[in-house]
Amino acid sequence: SQTIHQWPATLVQPVGSPLSLECTVEGTSNPNLYWYRQAAGRGLQLLFYSVGIGQISSEVPQNLSASRPQDRQFILSSKKLLLSDSGFYLCAWSASGSGNTIYFGEGSWLTVV
Amino acid sequence: AQSVTQLDSHVSVSEGTPVLLRCNYSSSYSPSLFWYVQHPNKGLQLLLKYTSAATLVKGINGFEAEFKKSETSFHLTKPSAHMSDAAEYFCVVSRGSARQLTFGSGTQLTVLP
Numbered sequence: 682s683q684t685i686h687q688w689p690a691t692l693v694q695p696v697g698s699p700l701s702l703e704c705t706v707e708g709t710s711n712p713n714l715y716w717y718r719q720a721a722g723r724g725l726q727l728l729f730y731s732v733g734i735g736q737i738s739s740e741v742p743q744n745l746s747a748s749r750p751q752d753r754q755f756i757l758s759s760k761k762l763l764l765s766d767s768g769f770y771l772c773a774w775s776a777s778g779s780g781n782t783i784y785f786g787e788g789s790w791l792t793v794v
Numbered sequence: 795a796q797s798v799t800q801l802d803s804h805v806s807v808s809e810g811t812p813v814l815l816r817c818n819y820s821s822s823y824s825p826s827l828f829w830y831v832q833h834p835n836k837g838l839q840l841l842l843k844y845t846s847a848a849t850l851v852k853g854i855n856g857f858e859a860e861f862k863k864s865e866t867s868f869h870l871t872k873p874s875a876h877m878s879d880a881a882e883y884f885c886v887v888s889r890g891s892a893r894q895l896t897f898g899s900g901t902q903l904t905v906l907p
Contacts, residue, residue: 687837725838725884725897771837782828783895785837 683708687772687786694793700745700759702789704772707753714755715773715783716747725771731755732777767793796821798887800898808906813857813872815901817885820866826888827868829859832900833881841883844868855879880905 687704694700706712716728727740729747737747744763748756755772772786801816819825826845830838842853849861859870868885885898 724899727895769835782840782843784840785830787837788835790835 683774683784685772685774685784685786687789689789690787691790692792694762694791696764696793697761700757700762700766700791702757702770702772702791704755704757704786705753706755706774709753709774709776711752711777712774713777713781714749714753715775716745716755716757717771717773717785719769719771719788720767729757762791762793764793767791796823796825796887796889796894796896798885798896798898800883800885800901802901803899804902804904806904806906807875809877810874813870813875813879813903815870815883815885815903817868817870817898818866819868819885819887821887821889823889827859827861828886828888828895829853829857829868829870830884830886831881832884838884841870875903875905877905877907879903 684707714731717725718728719725729737729739731737731749734749734752745759770789773783775781775783797820799818807813824846828843829841831841832838841857842851842859844851844861852858857872859868861868880903882900882902884900887896
């Protein structure tokens with residue numbers, strides 16, 4: 682069966698510091714991969730999605746970037762964090778192609794201080 | 795364009811009583827519809843999904859939802875609430891690809907002893 686792992690689970694970082702959140706998927710090949718952010722009291726916002734290695738689409742302009750160095754690895758990064766980057770970040774995957782269900786990781790809590 | 799409205803931001807029920815979480819959608823296409831549950835500080839877990847097969851969809855943990863095209867609704871129900879059902883629930887509509895998901899704002903379910 683397929684599993685998705687995301688880490689770290691919690692992170693407290695000072696303003697201006699870098700960020701790296703990592704996500705890996707097991708048990709499937711060539712998945713679509715996603716990064717979402719869930720700000721406190723708000724819904725989910727799609728940040729990035731990827732349909733293949735090195736193929737990243739950004740949904741919103743922001744201080745963050747994403748990379749997919751391997752088929753089942755998705756990384757969310759920032760060079761300099763802002764206070765507004767605080768939130769709950771969720772990695773997710775779906776089978777390649779359209780019309781497939783999306784499955785979420787356990788999430789990473791980021792607090793920028 | 796598509797949208798989803800969860801009609802109640804908070805629902806409280808007593809343990810052992812029925813649960814009804816309401817969701818209305820708007821879509822120009824025949825949509826796929828999903829319900830996810832999120833426990834505190836956790837990722838989203840898929841409860842059930844509708845993809846144009848049977849209109850009554852059964853999910854995990856005793857939940858089910860009925861797709862009513864005439865009412866553009868996809869309400870989530872459970873005959874008897876359990877304390878472990880306390881969580882936030884999200885109704886989601888998809889236009890066909892996982893990238894094109896629209897999330898509702900969520901309904902917080904409280905189960906009283």
